[in-house]
Amino acid sequence: MEDNTGYSILRNPRLNKGSAFTLEEREKYGLQGLLPEAVETIETQIVRIHEQLDNFSKPINQYVYLMQLLENNETLFFKTISNDPVKFLPLVYTPTVGEACQKFGQVSRRPRGLYLSIKDKDNLKKILKNWPEKDVRFTVVTDGGRILGLGDLGIFGLGIPIGKLVLYTSCGGVPPEYTLPIVLDVGTNNEEFLNDPLYPGLKCKRIRGKEFDDFVAAFVAAINEVFPKICIQWEDFPGVDAIKILNNYREKVCTFNDDIQGTAAIAIAGFISISRSMKKRFIDQRFLFLGAGAAAFGIADMLVKKFQRDGLTEDEALGQIWMFDVNGLLVNSRTDLAEHQLQFAHDLEPCTDFAEAILKIKPTAIVGVSTVGGAFNQQVIENMSAINERPIIFPYSNPTSHSECTAEQAYNWSKGKAVFASGSPFAPVEYEGKTFTPGQGNNVFIFPALGLAIFATEAKRVTDDILLTAAEAVAKQVCLTDFEKGLIYPNVADILRVSENVAVKVAEEIFNSGLASVERPESICDFIKSKMYVPEYK
Ligand code: NAD
Secondary structure, eight states, X not given: OOOOSHHHHHTOTTXXXXXXXXHHHHHHHTOBTTXXXXXXXXXXXXXXXXXXXXXXXXXXXXXXXXHHHHHHOHHXXXXXXXXXXXXXXXXXXXXXXXXHHHTHHHHOXXXXXXXXXXXXXGGHHHHHTTSSOSOOOEEEEEOSSSOTTSOOOGGGGGHHHHHHHHHHHHXXXXXXXXXXXXXXXXXXXXXXXXXXXXXXXXXXSOOOHHHHHHHHHHHHHHHHHHSTTOEEEEOSOXXXXXXXXXXXXXXXXXXXXXXIIIHHHHHHHHHHHHHHHTTOOGGGOOEEEEOOSHHHHHHHXXXXXXXXXXXXXXXXXXXXXXXXXXXXXXXXXXXXXXXXXXXXOBSSOOOOOHHHHHHHHOOSEEEEOSOOTTOSOHHHHHHHHHHOSSOEEEEOOSSGGGOSSOHHHHHHHTTTOXXXXXXXXXXXXXXXXXXXXXXXXXXXXXXXHHHHHHHHHTOSOOOHHHHHHHHHHHHHTOOHHHHHTTOOSOOGGGHHHHHXXXXXXXXXXXXXXXXXXXXXXXXXXXXXXXXXXXXXXX
């Protein structure tokens, strides 16, 4: 039932222009009387958005306002966000989106996306066809099992795919009509939700094991059948499931996991740009991880590939990477190591003191992925400073309270020598009259650009080489003047330009590796540009 009356056009977020409809359009669609007299430009509308937003003091209320704008006028929403990413990214994504998910039942009005219940396992194709768009290219999918640092939020985790896809469009130029947020409802272990009569998801404990695996398999098959050009981005699944799902499907369909691969790529982008700023070869860096879990392996696996790309053998690469977990240094004599940990264990006597391990191994960089706040203590930083002119200190655990050290500690204890980047944001630090700007490994420099390149080339797979290319391309965007200010990542204010440049390099890699489904264009740069969404009224 197609309804093209002015009234329904005003209520269609993709078509609505609000007060920007011209007099001719008002006449043509029967909009007279439904809008006030003035015909406004999108710039005037944005001024009003900022004013209305200022009426709300709490970020969560600003989030609700912005999500309503998305449901009301998509073009205006994306133009507003893209014009000022530094202001809006924290409102539409982390940290505000975490609270939004926790309160999803109270704050969401008309969330865009699909809820796929495990009960509908055999009916998924039919349900996917209920989505109004017929050519979907990108889905971000979660099971709500481990939302940011907030744990199990069940179907309220849908806020994360919604937010992430907003970033694909506003920071990477992926057209919004090709994106689809999905939550897989497999129950929840959140007791509060299970006892809440208003929780609208499946009221049972999380279904796990074979039944869960079969549901994921049915989902992957169904979505690839209904949307053959789809790329699936897995988001915020609990660690073990995340690794298993990625390994099961990465060779079979176009898919990746941003928590694992995006995080690894942005960390490596940081190491590459630091090496450049130090005028040091990447292969001369030596890494010691505190923590040997999912995050450590994601980063370490990609580091091995980077070392190999730069000329080392696999064995030489592994020799540059050390790990230290809750039971100490990973050494060959340990009998408690899991299969996947063995390759990172080396021949050395056992050691259970991290600061001491630093003096033995002499890393140029320490990477904190242990979840233990404060684990990089003064002795750790002082030992790193004793053996390195510029010690690289990367506490990557989230949230801030779990960060292995603060930026202030790293700069103070290293007497201003540390090169610092963290998982959670830290404010600039003054040390002896100099201002240091801490880096934050923000995946937003990776996934929107990757998404744009995949969308444009209709890539068949997402390989580690593709992600490494993205990492290298991000590092290239950092210029000398940035280094002088202590910056190792590009500026978020430039995100669209950075994403475009990164997407060009990634697309080149996709064409070179034979993974594109479209013909190689004469100019990849022009090709990428031509595919980017521009939030303008048509
Ligand atoms: P995990 O539970 O898989 O691994 C934690 C590791 O830390 C384990 O190897 C454990 O032995 C070790 N550990 C715990 N206590 C320790 C101690 N006192 N001393 C030394 N080692 C100790 O967790 P994870 O998924 O790898 O995440 C780790 C941290 O990294 C989290 O804070 C998370 O926010 C952050 N992070 C994770 C990801 C991801 O993809 N999983 C991405 C970015 C950041």
